[in-house]
Amino acid sequence: MARLFYLWVVWLLSTLADPIPDGVLDMDCHDRSFVIAVDLSFAGDDARFEAVDGTGAYAVAEPYAAKCGYSVTISPLSGRMELRASYFSCHTQTKDDKEFGFSFNLLVRRDGDVAYGLNKTCSPSLEWAPREVCCELNYMEVSMKSEIPCGAGEKDDWNVLGHVNGWSTLGWQVVFQRDEEQLEPMSISDAREQGYMFALTHQRLVFRTPYGQTDSFMAMVDDIPVEVVQATLFSRQRWLVIMVDVAATCSMHQGAYEDSGHLIFRTPGEPYPGPDVARVRVGFNEGLFENGDVVTENGTVQISIPLDAKGGLRKSFVSDDLYEFYTFHLYLEQMFEDEGAETRLRLHRTLSTPMLLRPLFTQNRSIVEERLFQVYLGDVPQDVRLVLLRLNGREALHTNSCSVADITQAAHGHGYLLNVSFDHPAVTQQYYETYGTVQYKLDINYTLSVLPENEPYFYFVSVTALAGPSPPVLDAVCSESGISFSADHRGFGFLWSIVVGSDTLTPELAARRGYKMSNASQKLQLDVPVYSQGFRYKDITLESFSGTFEIHVKDRQTGSVQKSASKTCPFVTSELIVCSTDGTMTVAADLSRMTPGGASPLTSNLLDSSCGPAEADETRALFSFPLNSCGSKVKLRHGNVIYRNEIFYSKNVSEDVDESEGIECTLLLLRLMVQCKYPLEGLHKLFSMYRFESDDPGIGSMGFIKRLAAGISTTPLSGLVTSTIAAPTTPMAGRSRSGAPIRKHLGSNPAVRYVWVSKQSKPHPNAKKG
Ligand SMILES: *[C@@H]1O[C@H](CO)[C@@H](O)[C@H](O)[C@H]1NC(C)=O
Ligand SMILES: *[C@@H]1O[C@H](CO)[C@@H](O)[C@H](O)[C@H]1NC(C)=O
Ligand SMILES: *[C@@H]1O[C@H](CO)[C@@H](O)[C@H](O)[C@H]1NC(C)=O
Ligand SMILES: *[C@@H]1O[C@H](CO)[C@@H](O)[C@H](O)[C@H]1NC(C)=O
Ligand SMILES: *[C@@H]1O[C@H](CO)[C@@H](O)[C@H](O)[C@H]1NC(C)=O
Ligand SMILES: *[C@@H]1O[C@H](CO)[C@@H](O)[C@H](O)[C@H]1NC(C)=O
Ligand SMILES: *[C@@H]1O[C@H](CO)[C@@H](O)[C@H](O)[C@H]1NC(C)=O
Numbered sequence: 001m002a003r004l005f006y007l008w009v010v011w012l013l014s015t016l017a018d019p020i021p022d023g024v025l026d027m028d029c030h031d032r033s034f035v036i037a038v039d040l041s042f043a044g045d046d047a048r049f050e051a052v053d054g055t056g057a058y059a060v061a062e063p064y065a066a067k068c069g070y071s072v073t074i075s076p077l078s079g080r081m082e083l084r085a086s087y088f089s090c091h092t093q094t095k096d097d098k099e100f101g102f103s104f105n106l107l108v109r110r111d112g113d114v115a116y117g118l119n120k121t122c123s124p125s126l127e128w129a130p131r132e133v134c135c136e137l138n139y140m141e142v143s144m145k146s147e148i149p150c151g152a153g154e155k156d157d158w159n160v161l162g163h164v165n166g167w168s169t170l171g172w173q174v175v176f177q178r179d180e181e182q183l184e185p186m187s188i189s190d191a192r193e194q195g196y197m198f199a200l201t202h203q204r205l206v207f208r209t210p211y212g213q214t215d216s217f218m219a220m221v222d223d224i225p226v227e228v229v230q231a232t233l234f235s236r237q238r239w240l241v242i243m244v245d246v247a248a249t250c251s252m253h254q255g256a257y258e259d260s261g262h263l264i265f266r267t268p269g270e271p272y273p274g275p276d277v278a279r280v281r282v283g284f285n286e287g288l289f290e291n292g293d294v295v296t297e298n299g300t301v302q303i304s305i306p307l308d309a310k311g312g313l314r315k316s317f318v319s320d321d322l323y324e325f326y327t328f329h330l331y332l333e334q335m336f337e338d339e340g341a342e343t344r345l346r347l348h349r350t351l352s353t354p355m356l357l358r359p360l361f362t363q364n365r366s367i368v369e370e371r372l373f374q375v376y377l378g379d380v381p382q383d384v385r386l387v388l389l390r391l392n393g394r395e396a397l398h399t400n401s402c403s404v405a406d407i408t409q410a411a412h413g414h415g416y417l418l419n420v421s422f423d424h425p426a427v428t429q430q431y432y433e434t435y436g437t438v439q440y441k442l443d444i445n446y447t448l449s450v451l452p453e454n455e456p457y458f459y460f461v462s463v464t465a466l467a468g469p470s471p472p473v474l475d476a477v478c479s480e481s482g483i484s485f486s487a488d489h490r491g492f493g494f495l496w497s498i499v500v501g502s503d504t505l506t507p508e509l510a511a512r513r514g515y516k517m518s519n520a521s522q523k524l525q526l527d528v529p530v531y532s533q534g535f536r537y538k539d540i541t542l543e544s545f546s547g548t549f550e551i552h553v554k555d556r557q558t559g560s561v562q563k564s565a566s567k568t569c570p571f572v573t574s575e576l577i578v579c580s581t582d583g584t585m586t587v588a589a590d591l592s593r594m595t596p597g598g599a600s601p602l603t604s605n606l607l608d609s610s611c612g613p614a615e616a617d618e619t620r621a622l623f624s625f626p627l628n629s630c631g632s633k634v635k636l637r638h639g640n641v642i643y644r645n646e647i648f649y650s651k652n653v654s655e656d657v658d659e660s661e662g663i664e665c666t667l668l669l670l671r672l673m674v675q676c677k678y679p680l681e682g683l684h685k686l687f688s689m690y691r692f693e694s695d696d697p698g699i700g701s702m703g704f705i706k707r708l709a710a711g712i713s714t715t716p717l718s719g720l721v722t723s724t725i726a727a728p729t730t731p732m733a734g735r736s737r738s739g740a741p742i743r744k745h746l747g748s749n750p751a752v753r754y755v756w757v758s759k760q761s762k763p764h765p766n767a768k769k770g
Pocket of ligand 4: 390445458460
């Protein structure tokens, strides 16, 4: 009844469970055991097995597992849980010692327990040797060909065996020998109660004992610790005594780590007196290799395992320093021949190295010519990752001047190659004046993480290099009213000078030209308002134009230019006058105050009335023309060449004069005087090659003048509203030399009248040629 109930429960559980995904469970037949392996990722660390037979399900747990021939290992390193069940385990079904069946449950904890009912049948191809000894992880098992003639019947009931053979009186007894001492005999059932297992299969007698039983003992054989169990089974009836000796000797060597980087395992070559060693086979995880690193010397089998041997598992861990250890699941077979009777010994051991220091190393591969710190951090184990980098205490980000690459190392893990520019903000610098060099220093604090626990490990290294100082880092941004430059000189400001055109930037120069300058400890800030001296202009329309300003960094000692920053920004046009180096005057002017009122700026013209504006809106007109065309007048004055023209309304003026005022009337009309002034010494090409080409842009100015309607000039040239420098702070007003103050019409922005254009500037495409 209980059994039926049990089967029902198993059936219920197994029908409820999702099927086991492919690839997570392996069931294999090894020479002498079932090997069931399941992925921990599927089963979890707390999965369990139950052995199942017709009488019920039995949890595979110690001490029952050792007594019954089951061995379970959970290896987080390999991510697997493995059950090895001896073919003679308590709940295996056997047919003639040739076919073995094993049913079991895999219990996986989900919300509750989920049971997977599984079974496996194996028919080992390897013939059974007369005697086989197995030194499992948790038990010793001996099976030997039973010489006792036996018939049918319940084979695992030892007492019945006695009956079958007719020796019932005393039953079977077992007596253990410990060292030289013979212990008191005990009955088979008493022995079973003490954890020993005896069984009789079709042809074999099986004896199993966990390690460390009171009746077994430790001994040293050739300096190797071994556990020995020696038992004699006997039955006595009158004059006849039948005795069977069972014995097992298992090496308990833990493995010894040698500085050569090998793990050494030793086991006696002759655990049983007399026999010749026929063969030794060794492997890891039951993959066998023959006589590879196996030496038999002085009666000892010595296996030498290199740490990088295939099948080994390694793990990093942190305890102040970075450590590692290696684990090997060793499997060993020895075969002995003793007067024709063969003994096979199989041994399973899990060997681990002690905690081994795992030193990382760094290599300074810095390239001074490239001003680059390059540091290689090598020998990083595969289960260790770089998670954070601190440069001089600051968290480093991946930028142009700082990058890390993960590099695979052939033999030993991987490495990280770090590139940091000498000019990275985290690099500290110290100037040695006598040598004119700078010491660059970088403290690197690597934060590594050991997977999967994410245990942090810090590795610190400091590198230095000597190199020349680097010029300031220049930056420029546009603003609505100009261009802002910054020069980060990192404290070495005294080594560099900043140059605008051919002039060195000083606070005085800045003040004179209307630049705003601040020079804090590490950084120079320069705000250049549009229209100030040094600007160049392009693409001028009534809407917008682009302005370019350039600064250079010079080495103060050698005077050589080390760096330049040129920035071009768009600006909104209100009024301006530009005198280019190639001889084009470009004027955008507000004509709304000019007489006659209400006239369209499109109808205005230059002195040559055929020269009209390139562009106009309701109030403004844009003229662009070669300097000495369109009726321009040229004057030489005080070493300057001055080109002058006027913007006015020619048609409507004469009409007005003719119709209303008459010829005598002295009607004064406003006209806009525009002029470009070039220093003579910059115009040598004009006289040698008759080509206009100025070294520098001219100085432009414009202002309203009064003239008689009839066109007779009443105002001298000096009547121009001018001032030579128009700092943004000075009010934009002028005074005519004839006395009448004339306010010039200026847009709210820009508040400047004098502008320069670069040599590269081309004449406005819409300019009319005179
Ligand atoms: C063994 O498992 C197979 C399928 O996995 C099933 O069909 C069979 O009935 C099982 N046998 C026993 C004896 O449980
Ligand atoms: C074997 O014995 C010899 C002589 O006793 C000794 O010199 C040698 O080191 C031994 N070898 C090993 C591996 O123990
Ligand atoms: C580091 O710099 C070297 C030399 O300039 C270059 O070859 C390499 O690709 C750089 N590595 C990284 C990770 O940026
Ligand atoms: C590296 O960084 C860690 C975490 O901030 C810190 O605890 C450690 O002291 C640093 N090491 C050095 C040498 O500065
Ligand atoms: C690192 O390498 C650079 C370039 O070879 C060298 O100049 C510098 O002295 C080295 N620094 C250290 C601390 O080894
Ligand atoms: C800026 O200040 C540094 C000193 O901090 C000085 O050496 C340098 O000449 C200054 N630069 C300018 C343009 O005034
Ligand atoms: C000339 O002036 C008259 C008014 O005096 C005006 O109607 C006309 O539009 C003007 N001509 C032009 C081309 O602006």
